[in-house]
Amino acid sequence: MICAAGASRRMAPDDKLMLPLQGRPLLRHMAKRVLEISVPTLVALPPEPHPRWHAVKDLPLRKISYPESAEGLSGTLRAAVADLPPTVTHLCVVLADLPELAPVDFAQLFEHRRQYSDCLIWRSLSPNGKPAHPTLFHRDTFPAFAQISGDVGAQPVIAKFKSALHEFTSSRRAGSYDIDTPQDYKTYLKSQV
Template structure:
């Protein structure tokens, strides 16, 4: 089996940004999607990025990066479609997949590496989930290959919550501060986050 892949979920509509695009907001001098993808690549795994289409404007943020774009033509049906399309694009011998939401600017290369190491250290058997320092579960989450069929069967916009709720073998990894919980969906959340930086 090959190592776990990373699937960046970047096909959503950013509907709460009132015309803006949250994953194209500037972070550290570049669009968030560029920054997060670069961190994912630096963690050493093969990276797949779910986009509404291969020629979507967000694809410009991936120019020159060694990633596989996964088109999700029915992305409007919800996050489940991005997950299903992403799982279908993985090499057949992939041991697991990290689901990485594209709107989490605090997740670092070190965070992603820590999650992947925990997954590999558990012989790719456990679901591994990032958590805040107080233990509150968050993202990213790595699912072993045994979960791929369930991931492919998901529907709607709840992500993989139903699988996590049914799963009894979850290893949580504490990440610094609120890295595992900080997702920014609205202009107000972006403004508040920037004010704290």
């Protein structure tokens, strides 16, 4: 699941997910990276009409908007988990503003899930030990999502299942390097020259 329903307030007046990256909007760049791993993918978007819908309109993603997204990331996650088909066994959550995230980061996460299959949540950490993305949740955690609210994301779920959490340090910063402000964007562009 790509979380792309946020208001992008810190980037105002620009929409950070529509900023150009390698000739395409950041959201499209991220969606195409996720699609490379060949798993069913949904993207949570603001209500239509919104430019983000156009950015991914031709991509093979399930595109959806949840009214609960107005309250923040937790609302989006709560609604998305409630909307999952009963056959879904795991949910991989990723934010849409991570320009360096690549299939290798997902492969590493899925390998840890295979190695530590007795856990219920798998999360990468940045090279300096900070929580990063993507994060993978087993379906046994899904009922806990019904209780979350606000803009704290899945932190309450992770805290509830702390004893069943597997964290590993990634060799890459991609899962923790996000674009939130105009300065973040400028810095990123300079690093690509």
